[in-house]
Amino acid sequence: MTTELTPAAPTLEQVAALAGVSRSTVSRVVNKSPHVTDEAAEAVRRAIDTLGYVPNRAARSLASRKTHVIALVVPESTAKVFADPFFASVVQGVALHLSDTEYTLNMVIASEASPDKTRRYLIGGNVDGALVVSHHTGDHSYAHIGQTLPVVFGGRPLMEDESASYFVDVDNVAGAETATQYLLETGCRNLAIVAGRQDMPAGVDRLAGWRSAVRRAGLDDSLVESGDFSPRHGADAMRRLLHRGQPIDGVFCSNDQMAAGAMGVLRERGLRVPDDVSVVGFDGDYFSETANPPLTTIAQPATGLGRRMAEVVVDLIEGRDVERVTMMPTQLLVRGSTLPLPQS
Amino acid sequence: MTTELTPAAPTLEQVAALAGVSRSTVSRVVNKSPHVTDEAAEAVRRAIDTLGYVPNRAARSLASRKTHVIALVVPESTAKVFADPFFASVVQGVALHLSDTEYTLNMVIASEASPDKTRRYLIGGNVDGALVVSHHTGDHSYAHIGQTLPVVFGGRPLMEDESASYFVDVDNVAGAETATQYLLETGCRNLAIVAGRQDMPAGVDRLAGWRSAVRRAGLDDSLVESGDFSPRHGADAMRRLLHRGQPIDGVFCSNDQMAAGAMGVLRERGLRVPDDVSVVGFDGDYFSETANPPLTTIAQPATGLGRRMAEVVVDLIEGRDVERVTMMPTQLLVRGSTLPLPQS
DNA sequence: ATGAAAGCGCTAACAC
DNA sequence: GTGTTAGCGCTTTCAT
Numbered sequence A, B: 001m002t003t004e005l006t007p008a009a010p011t012l013e014q015v016a017a018l019a020g021v022s023r024s025t026v027s028r029v030v031n032k033s034p035h036v037t038d039e040a041a042e043a044v045r046r047a048i049d050t051l052g053y054v055p056n057r058a059a060r061s062l063a064s065r066k067t068h069v070i071a072l073v074v075p076e077s078t079a080k081v082f083a084d085p086f087f088a089s090v091v092q093g094v095a096l097h098l099s100d101t102e103y104t105l106n107m108v109i110a111s112e113a114s115p116d117k118t119r120r121y122l123i124g125g126n127v128d129g130a131l132v133v134s135h136h137t138g139d140h141s142y143a144h145i146g147q148t149l150p151v152v153f154g155g156r157p158l159m160e161d162e163s164a165s166y167f168v169d170v171d172n173v174a175g176a177e178t179a180t181q182y183l184l185e186t187g188c189r190n191l192a193i194v195a196g197r198q199d200m201p202a203g204v205d206r207l208a209g210w211r212s213a214v215r216r217a218g219l220d221d222s223l224v225e226s227g228d229f230s231p232r233h234g235a236d237a238m239r240r241l242l243h244r245g246q247p248i249d250g251v252f253c254s255n256d257q258m259a260a261g262a263m264g265v266l267r268e269r270g271l272r273v274p275d276d277v278s279v280v281g282f283d284g285d286y287f288s289e290t291a292n293p294p295l296t297t298i299a300q301p302a303t304g305l306g307r308r309m310a311e312v313v314v315d316l317i318e319g320r321d322v323e324r325v326t327m328m329p330t331q332l333l334v335r336g337s338t339l340p341l342p343q344s
Numbered sequence C: 001a002t003g004a005a006a007g008c009g010c011t012a013a014c015a016c
Numbered sequence D: 001g002t003g004t005t006a007g008c009g010c011t012t013t014c015a016t
Helices: A012-019 A025-029 A038-051 A057-064 A074-081 A087-097 A115-126 A142-145 A171-187 A201-216 A233-243 A258-268 A286-289 A302-317 B014-021 B023-030 B038-051 B058-064 B074-081 B085-098 B115-126 B141-145 B172-185 B201-216 B231-243 B257-267 B286-290 B302-317
Strands: A069-075 A102-108 A129-133 A151-154 A165-171 A191-195 A222-225 A250-253 A276-283 A296-299 A324-327 A331-333 B069-075 B105-108 B128-132 B151-154 B165-169 B191-197 B224-226 B250-253 B278-283 B296-299 B325-328 B331-333
Touching: A012 A025, A025 A038, A025 A276, A025 A286, A038 A302, A038 B286, A057 B058, A069 A087, A069 A115, A069 A302, A087 A102, A087 A129, A087 A296, A087 A302, A087 B085, A087 B105, A102 B085, A115 A142, A129 A142, A142 A151, A142 B085, A151 A302, A151 B172, A151 B296, A165 A302, A165 B224, A171 A191, A171 A250, A171 A276, A171 A296, A171 A331, A171 B172, A171 B250, A191 A258, A201 A222, A201 B151, A222 A233, A233 A250, A233 A258, A233 B105, A233 B286, A250 A258, A258 A286, A258 B286, A276 A286, A276 B115, A276 B257, A286 B231, A296 B191, A302 A324, A302 B023, B014 B023, B023 B038, B023 B058, B058 B250, B069 B074, B069 B085, B069 B296, B069 B302, B069 B325, B074 B141, B074 B250, B085 B105, B085 B128, B105 B115, B128 B141, B128 B224, B128 B286, B141 B224, B165 B172, B165 B302, B172 B191, B172 B250, B172 B278, B172 B296, B224 B231, B231 B250, B231 B257, B250 B257, B257 B286, B278 B286
Parallel strands: A069 A102, A069 A129, A129 A151, A151 A165, A165 A324, A191 A222, A191 A250, A250 A276, A276 A296, B069 B105, B069 B128, B128 B151, B151 B165, B165 B325, B191 B224, B191 B250, B250 B278, B278 B296
Antiparallel strands: A102 B105, A296 A331, B296 B331
């Protein structure tokens, strides 16, 4: 039936008629042009109200050559782990900020099979800007569109010419160092790490931070196993770590989900957290709160990251100057998975 | 600077010129009309390829009066708990399905402060259909737009005239019964429930399912406490349950997040799961997998629900006949938080 | 400050 | 089967 459900949305022209002005004037009012007398503006506003007028986006963008649409590009593989609470919070931050602006959020799942489809869609004039969120390896396909369209990455892109792209991130190295440092301060001396994927900046940087802190303390930094950031891989990595037979009294996990998995294994083996082994995670997500015991972790401002990403694209689109890089602060959240700090 | 970054996207007209046909023919090819000779179609396709032509959505929808945009409406309060993995998976399902169609996903955060803004946006001709996802109480504001625009709800809407709206859901009553039944079969006799919000259909139905199974077994159904579906509230409810001083050997929790919280309390009190108390959750999300022990739960096909919602709106938009209600199956996932079934 | 007129890039009758 | 002709609803010079 392809029914004509919409009861003929009122047009700008009807508003103009009712207000007794020309379409141009209505357009000016709608677009907040200062060159309109108060009376005219008032009349138009009343007409808009009584008619329940809503500008037609299609017409508007066709005429203005601006879509007011911002794409949120999610690589398909990331979509599969959409359940990652950190990622979900970033999206939430983006959506929340955009809802305060006149921009609209267009979620795009980028199939890895046909990356060109997405690329063309983006540079085909269908969006004014794009946000790329992914824990994944620097998708080179999106590196170049940054020259054609404002693009902001969530997390430092893993590319040679980093300097060319805009991104917002946290200092993963510093965060991991802080976590490791805390483990050391609470008395741990046999440190291990459940590292993240080494083809992702976050994975690489957090390992580097751990390593730097461990070396600085003059300790062994060979207890390294990594996983793909999922609880299951966290558990597997922990098993491999234990299997080495070396003593371990402190583990830094590159994210909370893996920490949750690792703690499960620890408990299976009869090791108490934190009495036998202390554990610190990274992210500060739901997993860390619900864990048993609650996880000491390096919290990232997830929704803040999303918010900031949205702010940056909008600024870029509107021609404002923006810093290429925004670093957001992390925060050590001390909870039950680590020992108390010794009296000082 | 509002730079003219886009290098003049090629228009349909240019394709027509290069292919040596009229714009109509190009349009026909793009829209897969059967009334085009193979040669013409081929020529057009080549032209499209060499030019890298992408149809302009704005122009297309202005002319065709179809936006090919589907709004995913997320009430602001829900956005705050976006970290709910179940919800995230639903969104993922929607996005995944839509990416296979020519429809685009427009995420809309509906501020509860100005519901009219969202309503107007939706019925203002900016989208072809809407999906409303929320654990929340029947948002009456969206009830009526269903008459103006194809709308599909995720979860049965809590409204008087349910029959009037399209929705996809799982049978929460049956799922809860199954869970409770399983608890009974494994020998539990002192059952309690950590119920969900009673202003949401899922909360009400799951409590009803538990109650029905408990009564059928001739047992006491007074051990009821509820929470808001968050881990924290699950923990609080469990504490209140324990505080009553009555024996409890089996708890059904209305979702996995609350079950995670409840298990934490159980462990705090020195009660072993499942030896002392068995626990069953609902959802089958990440929390249930990572829990310690892994949670026996009623799994919902979260991404499937999203997928189906997307299918339904698209069918509705394109005038196909669709069932008003789609019920998806739930599945009992037996894991470590319950006792083994007795030998039969 | 306001109006008139000319499109934006595409689809949709309608003729051929 | 294909081209021609009008717009879709809005913004935007350009006059006035």
